[in-house]
Amino acid sequence: MSFQPNTSQNKEYKIRLEKSFTDQKPGTSGLRKSTRQFQQTHYLESFIESIFRTLPGVKGGILVLGGDGRFGNRKAIDVILRMAAAHGVSKVITTVDGILSTPAASNLIRSRNAIGAIILSASHNSGGVNGDFGVKVNGPNGGPASESLTDEIYSCTKNLDEYKILESQNIRIDSIGKYFISSMTVEVIDGVEDYIHLLQNIFDFDQIRSLLNNNFPIAFDALNAVTGPYAKRLFEDLLGASKGTVRNGKPLEDFGGCHPDPNLTYAKELADLLLLGEAYAFGAACDGDGDRNMILGKGCFVNPSDSLAVLAANAECVPAYSNGLLGVARSMPTSSAVDVVAKDLGINCYETPTGWKFFGNLLDSGQITLCGEESFGTGSNHVREKDGLWAVLYWLQVLANKQCSVEKLMLAHWSKYGRHYYSRHDYEAISIEKANGLYTRLESLLPSLVGESFAGRLISHADNFAYTDPVDNSITSNQGLRILLNDGSRVILRLSGTGTKGATLRVYLESYVSSKGNLNQHPQEALSDLIDNIDYVAEISKRTGMKVPTVIT
Numbered sequence: 001m002s003f004q005p006n007t008s009q010n011k012e013y014k015i016r017l018e019k020s021f022t023d024q025k026p027g028t029s030g031l032r033k034s035t036r037q038f039q040q041t042h043y044l045e046s047f048i049e050s051i052f053r054t055l056p057g058v059k060g061g062i063l064v065l066g067g068d069g070r071f072g073n074r075k076a077i078d079v080i081l082r083m084a085a086a087h088g089v090s091k092v093i094t095t096v097d098g099i100l101s102t103p104a105a106s107n108l109i110r111s112r113n114a115i116g117a118i119i120l121s122a123s124h125n126s127g128g129v130n131g132d133f134g135v136k137v138n139g140p141n142g143g144p145a146s147e148s149l150t151d152e153i154y155s156c157t158k159n160l161d162e163y164k165i166l167e168s169q170n171i172r173i174d175s176i177g178k179y180f181i182s183s184m185t186v187e188v189i190d191g192v193e194d195y196i197h198l199l200q201n202i203f204d205f206d207q208i209r210s211l212l213n214n215n216f217p218i219a220f221d222a223l224n225a226v227t228g229p230y231a232k233r234l235f236e237d238l239l240g241a242s243k244g245t246v247r248n249g250k251p252l253e254d255f256g257g258c259h260p261d262p263n264l265t266y267a268k269e270l271a272d273l274l275l276l277g278e279a280y281a282f283g284a285a286c287d288g289d290g291d292r293n294m295i296l297g298k299g300c301f302v303n304p305s306d307s308l309a310v311l312a313a314n315a316e317c318v319p320a321y322s323n324g325l326l327g328v329a330r331s332m333p334t335s336s337a338v339d340v341v342a343k344d345l346g347i348n349c350y351e352t353p354t355g356w357k358f359f360g361n362l363l364d365s366g367q368i369t370l371c372g373e374e375s376f377g378t379g380s381n382h383v384r385e386k387d388g389l390w391a392v393l394y395w396l397q398v399l400a401n402k403q404c405s406v407e408k409l410m411l412a413h414w415s416k417y418g419r420h421y422y423s424r425h426d427y428e429a430i431s432i433e434k435a436n437g438l439y440t441r442l443e444s445l446l447p448s449l450v451g452e453s454f455a456g457r458l459i460s461h462a463d464n465f466a467y468t469d470p471v472d473n474s475i476t477s478n479q480g481l482r483i484l485l486n487d488g489s490r491v492i493l494r495l496s497g498t499g500t501k502g503a504t505l506r507v508y509l510e511s512y513v514s515s516k517g518n519l520n521q522h523p524q525e526a527l528s529d530l531i532d533n534i535d536y537v538a539e540i541s542k543r544t545g546m547k548v549p550t551v552i553t
């Protein structure tokens with residue numbers, strides 16, 4: 001490890017702000033805005049100052065810092081290092097070129113006893129000058145900052161008068177080493193190694209290696225984002241997959257113009273390979289910051305809600321979970337497929353609001369082992385973030401253990417538990433006014449809907465979802481409009497907390513068919529009556545002017 005003391009004067013400046021920014025309210029997952037907004041003078045600094053004033057333990061603490069490599073990553077790291085030094089942070093752990101996936105950051109916080117992390121990512125949103133940038137804040141348990149910390153950070157941004165920063169030479173982070181800015185240490189590590197080590201303690205790599213060596217070709221698409229270096233080390237170097245298995249494996253500032261969201265729309269190239277081609281037995285993709293995953297088999301797309309259920313049902317295949325699961329949790333809009341598995345296993349299943357932070361207390365208190373969201377997020381108690389590559393390895397381990405294809409595994413699962421037909425329809429970039437109008441109108445209608453007929457069934461319950469955390473009893477309300485039908489079907493409407501252009505309306509549709517019913521329908525067909533009815537009741541096309549959703553998952 002090299003040792004290069006920084007010789008600059010490290011003079012501290014207090015920069016006065018004429019006015020504070022009013023639009024720095026973090027959403028579902030940190031502060032996410034267009035890159036151009038972040039380029040405004042003092043914009044990034046103001047939010048970072050609020051974090052440093054609010055996050056417990058900053059003075060003398062260890063901080064993890066990195067990002068998904070999108071445009072602005074390197075520059076933001078430079079600013080944050082100088083601000084961290086001005087705030088008395090004792091050490092910042094970052095990675096070569098600042099490339100750090102969200103789950104790897106979560107692992108570093110936990111293994112290095114850090115006070116938290118600042119992760120520079122707008123996750124699955126597009127990047128580049130014309131794309132988005134974001135700042136995620138994680139706490140000492142490794143997970144996204146709690147609602148209360150996020151609220152405190154936001155209230156700090158509203159009355160900010162100045163921020164502290166050190167003058168310093170540009171800080172080199174292009175190789176492993178230890179540097180100093182004033183009295184603060186900057187430790188630049190490889191970043192990939194710690195994370196791979198974590199996975200090696202969870203999975204049986206030998207078993208996965210023999211699957212991959214036994215006529216089981218796989219394709220992994222990193223979508224030009226952060227998981228490329230991790231995936232190459234994992235699949236090509238350690239698990240014996242052929243060179244070229246990892247596609248789009250170099251993190252690019254604009255993700256090569258792609259949208260780094262692993263779904264059938266934005267990872268179409270990979271989806272076509274698996275769904276239309278014959279060459280691969282398994283395919284997977286991760287998002288910009290590596291916490292989401294999409295799983296595909298030959299001719300078969302695995303719905304993320306089903307994925308969580310399959311992982312829970314087959315936990316005995318994975319060494320780290322072979323003694324059984326403590327419990328499971330899913331976000332409210334995620335389908336109830338995992339509930340059925342939990343019931344069968346005799347374990348608790350919790351329903352939380354959308355956003356990974358709500359799993360934190362359940363994981364920390366040992367009430368759950370696995371959790372997931374319909375938005376391609378699955379994870380476990382190994383870190384406090386969803387973890388894309390972990391999910392891919394979990395699937396490979398189950399397939400290696402069962403010696404079967406993805407399609408066969410899904411059919412076996414539905415034949416045992418029944419099938420939850422599921423789809424999410426997103427209406428993106430609607431005017432905020434129209435979206436709010438639609439939402440508040442439907443909310444006011446909810447009490448009168450109970451007992452009414454809906455898609456040939458009866459509405460048994462309708463509300464705006466509120467959650468009481470079973471650990472700290474905190475209440476989070478206004479988490480989405482739920483219409484529950486008497487046969488277990490559900491339709492849910494939410495407004496996104498991560499979009500940056502206008503509003504995004506998400507409509508979640510779910511219908512259950514028992515193992516004796518028709519398990520082979522196309523989801524859009526199985527859900528067509530729910531789709532038509534919610535359009536009528538919520539006046540979606542009438543009010544948005546959109547005949548079809550922008551993205552169907």
Ligand code: G16
Binds near residue numbers: 124292374375497
């Ligand atoms: C979306 C998803 C949520 C997810 C959130 C953050 O939020 O619907 O399930 O928790 O993104 O995901 P990531 O950490 O990958 O950015 P929303 O509010 O847009 O629906």
